[in-house]
Amino acid sequence: MRGKVVIAGVGNTRYGKHPGRDRIDLIVEAARNAIFDAGISKDMLDGLFVKMANSEPSILYGQKVSEALGLRPTIGCSLDQGGAANIGLITYAAMAIEAGMIDTALVCYGDTARTGSRAVYHRPRGDDAVVGWYSTAAGYAMIHQAYRNRYQPRDEEFGIVAVQTREHGSENPDAHLRMPLTMDAYLSGPFVVEPLRRDDCCLVSDGGAAVILMSVERAKQLGRHAAVPILGLGQGQESWDVHLREDLLRTKAEDSARAAFKMAGIAPSDIGVAQIYDCFTVTVLQTLEDYGLAPRGQAGSKALAEGLGIDGWLPLNTSGGLLSESGTPGMQLIIEGVRQMRGDARLQVKNPGACIISNQGGSMHTHATLVLGEPL
Amino acid sequence: MSFPTVNITDVNRPYWDGLAEGKLRYQCCEACGNTWLPSRANCPKCLAADPKWREASGRGRVISWVVYHTAYTDHLKARVPYDVTLVELDEGPRLLTNVIDSEAGKKLTPDAPVALSIESEEGVSIPRFRLQQNHGAL
Ligand SMILES: [Zn+2]
Numbered sequence: 243m244r245g246k247v248v249i250a251g252v253g254n255t256r257y258g259k260h261p262g263r264d265r266i267d268l269i270v271e272a273a274r275n276a277i278f279d280a281g282i283s284k285d286m287l288d289g290l291f292v293k294m295a296n297s298e299p300s301i302l303y304g305q306k307v308s309e310a311l312g313l314r315p316t317i318g319c320s321l322d323q324g325g326a327a328n329i330g331l332i333t334y335a336a337m338a339i340e341a342g343m344i345d346t347a348l349v350c351y352g353d354t355a356r357t358g359s360r361a362v363y364h365r366p367r368g369d370d371a372v373v374g375w376y377s378t379a380a381g382y383a384m385i386h387q388a389y390r391n392r393y394q395p396r397d398e399e400f401g402i403v404a405v406q407t408r409e410h411g412s413e414n415p416d417a418h419l420r421m422p423l424t425m426d427a428y429l430s431g432p433f434v435v436e437p438l439r440r441d442d443c444c445l446v447s448d449g450g451a452a453v454i455l456m457s458v459e460r461a462k463q464l465g466r467h468a469a470v471p472i473l474g475l476g477q478g479q480e481s482w483d484v485h486l487r488e489d490l491l492r493t494k495a496e497d498s499a500r501a502a503f504k505m506a507g508i509a510p511s512d513i514g515v516a517q518i519y520d521c522f523t524v525t526v527l528q529t530l531e532d533y534g535l536a537p538r539g540q541a542g543s544k545a546l547a548e549g550l551g552i553d554g555w556l557p558l559n560t561s562g563g564l565l566s567e568s569g570t571p572g573m574q575l576i577i578e579g580v581r582q583m584r585g586d587a588r589l590q591v592k593n594p595g596a597c598i599i600s601n602q603g604g605s606m607h608t609h610a611t612l613v614l615g616e617p618l
Numbered sequence: 619m620s621f622p623t624v625n626i627t628d629v630n631r632p633y634w635d636g637l638a639e640g641k642l643r644y645q646c647c648e649a650c651g652n653t654w655l656p657s658r659a660n661c662p663k664c665l666a667a668d669p670k671w672r673e674a675s676g677r678g679r680v681i682s683w684v685v686y687h688t689a690y691t692d693h694l695k696a697r698v699p700y701d702v703t704l705v706e707l708d709e710g711p712r713l714l715t716n717v718i719d720s721e722a723g724k725k726l727t728p729d730a731p732v733a734l735s736i737e738s739e740e741g742v743s744i745p746r747f748r749l750q751q752n753h754g755a756l
Contacts, residue, residue, distance in 0.1 A: 364690045369630070369656070370714045371622035372744050375702050376690035383684035384704060391682060391728040436685035436699070436723065485704045485714055490682055 244505055245615065247336040248461045248469035250346075250454050251280025252577040257449035257568030258418035261357045265295050266310045268450030269352035273311055276452040281466065282346065284311070287454075289338055289347030290318040291331035296571060297355040297362055307350070316344050324603020325519060325571035326477070327351075329610035332576070333475045335455050345460065351573045352450030356418075360446045379443055379522070381484045381605030383435040386524040388490035390437060392539065399542020400523040401428040403558070404441045404565055406550040407520055411562025413589055418447045419566050442523045445569030451577055458618065467618050470583045473596065474506030474613035484605045495532035495602065495609045502611035503534075506596070510534040513613075514594030515582045516556055517575035519602045520563040529600050530556070533611070557591045572601040576612060583614045621693045621740040630657040632671045637743035642676055642734050644711040645669040655711035676734030678707040678747065685723040699723075705732055705747055716746045725749060 253275025255268050269292070277284055290313055292304045300306075304320035317338050323330045328351055335347035355362070367375045389395065408423040423441055431440035461469040478494025478501070480487070487493070503509060510533060520526045530541040535556060537544075548555030561567045561578040568574045579597040581587040599612040626634055633656075636643040646653045647661035647669050660667050683703040689695040701723035706712045718735055720726050732747035 366622050366691070369622075369624050370702075372624060372739070372742055373702055373714055373716050373746070374686060374694055374697060374700055375714050376686075376694070377688070379688075380684055380686070380702065384682050387684060388682040433685070433687040433699075436687060438684075485681075485712055490704075 243336065243340060243475065244473055244507060245471045246458055247339050247455055247472050248458050248466070248618065249472065249580050249614070250456050250461050250466045250469040251276045251282070252453050252580050253277070253279050254416065254451040254574065254577055255449050256416045257447045257570065257574070259356050260354060260448040263354065263448070265352040265354050265450070266307055268354070268448065269307055269350050269452065270310050272352060272450035272452040273348055273350055276348065276454050280454040282454065282464065284313070286346045287313055287348050288316040289335055289344035290315040291335045291347060291349040292320040293327040293331060293351040293571070293573070294320050294322040295353045297353055297359050311348070323608040323610070325521065326601045326603040326608035326610040328572045328576060329475070329599065329601040329612045330477060332453070332455065332472070332612060333477065333610065336472055336475065339455060339457050345456065347455040348452055349455065350450070350452035351570065353570055354448045355446050355569070356448040363446060377435065378605070379435045379438055382522040382524060383438045384484050385490055385528065385606065386437050386442070386522065389524055389527065392491060395539070395542050397429060398425060398546060400442060400527065401425050402542060402545045402550065403520060403523040403526045404428050406545070407559045407563040407565045409551070410560050410589055411566025414561045414567055417562045417567045418445050418569065438522060441565070444521045444564035445566070447569040449568045449570045451570065451573035453573070453576060453580070461618060468584045469618050470580045471615045471618070472612065473508070473615040474502035474504070474611070476501030476505065476611040478609040480607045480609070491528065493532070493606045493609065495529055495600070495606065498609035498611045499533040502598070502613050506613040506615070508596055508613065512596050513598045514557070515560060515579070515591045515597045516558050517560070517563070517579045517597065517599040518558060519572055519575065519600045520559055520565050525602065525606065526558070528606070529602070533598065533600065552589050552591045557594070560587060560589045560591065571603070575599050575601070579612070579614050584617055624742055629659050633657050634743070636671070636673070637736055637745055640736055642674045642736070642745050643671045644674050644707065644709060646672050653710045655713050672709070674707050674709050674711070674734070678705040678732055680704070680717070680726055680728060680730040680732060681706050681712070682728070683723050683726050701726065703747070713745065717749060718746050719748050
């Protein structure tokens with residue numbers, strides 16, 4: 243699979259609030275932008291891969307999106323892997339292209355969790371609600387506390403992730419939250435579910451995002467020289483809920499990254515820019531360590547000492563991530579990874595060489611990893 | 619939103635009935651010896667059906683915890699700040715619970731020994747715990 247399929251176009255809406263618009267409208271806008279960016283005709287799309295909307299899962303959702311896009315694709319589906327689904331869908335689209343079953347695929351997501359319903363993020367968690375177990379944040383708070391118990395990090399080691407991604411997002415005109423964050427403001431932020439402070443937690447946003455995949459041969463035929471090759475893909479599913487994991491700080495994220503690096507034929511040290519799923523700051527520290535980008539327990543101290551900016555040790559979430567660009571689940575990270583590799587990102591890293599992108603869902607239940615290489 | 623209702627099924631009824639009788643039960647697979655909570659119809663390790671119920675000693679230890687400063691529903695407004703603590707029973711199964719005398723989590727430490735102390739709230743018997751100075755004294 244290495245280098246056989248490319249991301250030939252990307253598109254997104256502005257992120258934040260879109261009152262009065264529905265999620266499929268946002269998908270169509272993002273798709274229109276991606277089709278324009280790829281320089282193709284809509285009629286070329288014969289694969290349509292849609293991530294299920296977090297705020298309202300529904301049956302045959304892919305068909306509703308397909309109808310709005312005026313497509314009758316050969317292969318189409320909507321998938322639920324929580325926040326891992328966008329890379330999951332890219333994986334299945336790339337496989338279908340490589341198998342010769344489809345030619346050109348649109349992978350897309352849109353949701354209106356901000357102006358619509360965010361009840362999913364506040365929900366009671368089964369019968370454990372009787373002890374007060376509610377919300378998505380709580381599972382990550384449990385992991386964050388386990389991280390504190392094991393490594394005794396300073397609070398600033400989490401804070402640097404929020405401060406740096408917010409600084410990146412402040413440069414992004416499409417970002418939901420453009421207000422920068424100081425470390426003092428991070429530290430004095432109120433607790434939501436302790437140890438999570440307000441600014442450890444990602445946004446809840448409206449927005450749409452889409453990418454277009456095709457074979458490298460097709461991109462060459464079309465003269466798409468800015469197309470970015472997919473070097474590696476990996477997945478791993480933890481299954482057990484946070485509190486049932488033998489070790490709260492070990493999930494299949496590690497396996498997902500190992501598979502992606504193996505396919506790409508590169509090592510963590512070859513990565514020049516990273517887009518890491520920052521639903522919560524601890525997720526970033528854990529993922530950097532799971533991916534072999536930092537030693538166990540040291541991602542935060544390394545970030546404080548060596549920086550996560552575009553000139554830092556590891557340029558991270560250079561368009562703002564979930565903490566600043568958009569609280570939508572993961573496609574914005576993929577789009578920014580593509581822009582970094584093309585060299586047309588707003589905060590461009592010099593010669594990144596390779597970009598790694600993590601997607602994950604649930605409370606670090608599902609994992610998917612994407613490695614992008616230099617354009618054709 | 620009011621107090622959450624427990625969804626009683628044929629599978630979890632012995633658990634909630636046990637708590638109402640002052641007993642904390644967990645499931646055990648006779649085929650492979652696996653033990654677990656929450657209740658399931660089949661053993662997730664060997665897939666054998668008809669797991670058996672056993673009564674736990676009520677002793678366990680703290681693994682991790684969180685402290686809610688946000689009340690996600692109305693009935694929790696009077697409770698914040700409150701802890702939700704992950705406890706591993708001596709017999710192996712784990713559960714999410716509250717440690718009654720933890721002062722909203724302030725007194726919790728990893729591996730702290732705890733002992734069962736069932737409380738009734740809105741007609742539901744809830745398995746909660748208290749901190750133990752020494753593990754032997756229940
Ligand atoms: Zn068994």
